[in-house]
């Protein structure tokens with residue numbers, strides 16, 4: 073992965089006419105060669121951000137650089153492959169003929185068509201009319217079209233949207249292969265499990281704001297997955313015993329249960345410590361198992377914050393959970 077950034081957004085806001093703030097003071101950087109998952113619930117501002125990156129929408133304020141240039145310049149667009157919303161293909165033409173047309177529009181030689189068909193594994197069905205394709209095949213043809221120019225940067229907006237599990241898994245494999253080949257990929261999704269397995273890093277956006285950022289592991293840590301729930305008796309003795317351990321960062325009693333901030337890998341050690349001290353341990357488990365739950369909790373928390381926020385307050389008053397690994 074390079075030290076340079078393929079995408080840089082500094083303090084970017086997009087307000088649509090009518091008053092919707094779709095993107096709100098967004099700071100985001102994507103390194104060259106990185107696969108970044110851009111994750112957020114419906115309406116979070118993912119598509120708007122991606123449209124701004126290719127010059128389809130102008131930001132209201134802030135600064136954007138894509139491959140070192142302002143978005144939408146001809147020389148930059150020649151190096152960016154984008155699949156944003158449904159690509160327009162002719163239903164009566166075959167996949168191959170649709171790609172040949174797209175190649176001609178982009179000034180790419182016909183030979184590129186066979187390369188991308190192989191890459192997205194559509195060669196077998198390349199002569200069938202587009203209208204006979206499954207949704208998964210249509211999406212893969214869209215990715216193939218985005219790959220025609222051998223782009224330095226791929227921007228894919230919800231490429232797994234609407235696909236059945238088999239389609240999702242095929243798309244996931246394709247994205248993983250593209251990442252391994254050194255493409256920089258910005259991939260949006262509202263389903264965490266889809267980006268978790270293919271992305272180097274994940275940026276979580278909600279209501280137009282970046283709410284968390286980091287590798288999947290970092291997010292697990294930052295979002296509080298390093299918490300153990302312990303049900304033990306007597307509670308006071310258990311608290312004292314746990315607090316004595318130098319790797320336990322905090323112990324808190326909530327509804328008769330102990331919330332212990334510590335690496336979940338310490339679970340067995342802490343269990344033994346309590347039992348050795350004569351304390352009964354009825355239950356001991358990590359607070360959360362999946363990043364999915366953490367993500368849902370995080371975006372829900374952001375929403376309830378926004379609901380109760382003083383509308384005149386500055387954005388910086390909001391809690392900051394960004395892990396800052398992009399610095």
Ligand SMILES: Nc1ncnc2c1ncn2[C@@H]1O[C@H](COP(=O)(O)OP(=O)(O)OP(=O)(O)O)[C@@H](O)[C@H]1O
Nearest residue numbers: 088092094112113114115116117118119120121262
């Ligand atoms: N052209 C537009 N004019 C006015 N408002 C818009 C426009 N496009 C998007 N919005 C609004 O901006 C907000 C962000 O929308 P956007 O499509 O960027 O989110 P998203 O994260 O891509 O959502 P989804 O996953 O549903 O596609 C939404 O409230 C949406 O209704």
